Amino acid sequence: MFEREDETIEVVARELRRPVRLGDGVTAEVMRRVSSEARGAGREPGAATLVRRVARWAVRPRTVRVSPLHAAAALAAAVLLAVALRGTPRAPVQVAARPNVQAIPAAAAARSSQLVQFVLVAPAARQVSLVGDFNDWQVGSAPLRAVPAAGVWTIEVPLAPGRHRYAFVVDGGQWLPDPAAPRAAGDDFGTPSSVVTVVGQGA
């Protein structure tokens, strides 16, 4: 490594390696924030956030158009994922998907938001929840409803126009990108997620 042999760089690196001390206030602030989340929302702060968001938004009926997805591609992706999961010991859930975002009447959509329906076909799942940047990736804050006997899980979430990253969490521990949606590039936590683009009304 010729850089290591360079005296200037070595001296610079040595100088920069000196410890930096942040105040105890940082620890106190972190603990205040995490305690507040745990206490105030029963580890489901995302749910409270969603409720507040919905409450803030004015209700206005509309039809939503969200980045259209091709059903064939979605099905192919679903099949691939189902095959992949079958070979994964800790993933007994058989998952398939259909286009997860579609034109739907948004009875409770707000002025600047659109109601988006997320759908996951996972017959073996006991519970499924939706996590994303819109609910701070809080597992359990947006549980999907099971459609009896169909193995279909669904939830409608109001989202502001723009790009949102999300994933499904199956049985509380298995993170899945949406087989029917584009994959997000890069992720804070190195876990695959999907992207949904919400188009504003009239766009």
Added chain:
Amino acid sequence: MELSDADAVRRVLQGDVAAYETLVTRYRDRYARYAVHMLGSREDAEEAVQDAFVRAYRSLARCDDPERFGAWLFRILVNRCRTAGARRTRRWRTIVQDEAAMLDAAEAADDERSAWREEIDRALARLERDQREAFLLKHVEDLSYEEMSEMTGAGVSALKMRVKRACERLRVILREAERV
């Protein structure tokens, strides 16, 4: 006996929020160094470190290897610094000269070292963001190129090039400073 990372993570996941303080105390200053050098501002670094810890807490169930909580947290922090850095590029160059130079003021035993440190901070501030990131991860945090690649998503050869260019640029800037 001190809690291991894995035990602390397990206790937090079981609802013992106070156990998280062990992890915060353990990693707060260890990773603060990177945030301060990357962002050039103590205030921004504190914010990034706090955000990283809170995000890590929210996503703790996604930490696949609790034994390596520190490495997982550091990845989150690196990404927070990227986001914060992108937002604050304009502020960076003016702040770093004042604040970063003052960070070690209390420790600076002599004026000469303080001045040298100031030149280093100034030189670091003049690097492209991705070069600064690569340089700090390689030469200050001592990561391997493979670890850096995993953390940043950039390829190993691209990272080697960034480090090489950062080193070249630092040499030039510091040589210029010596002449003044």
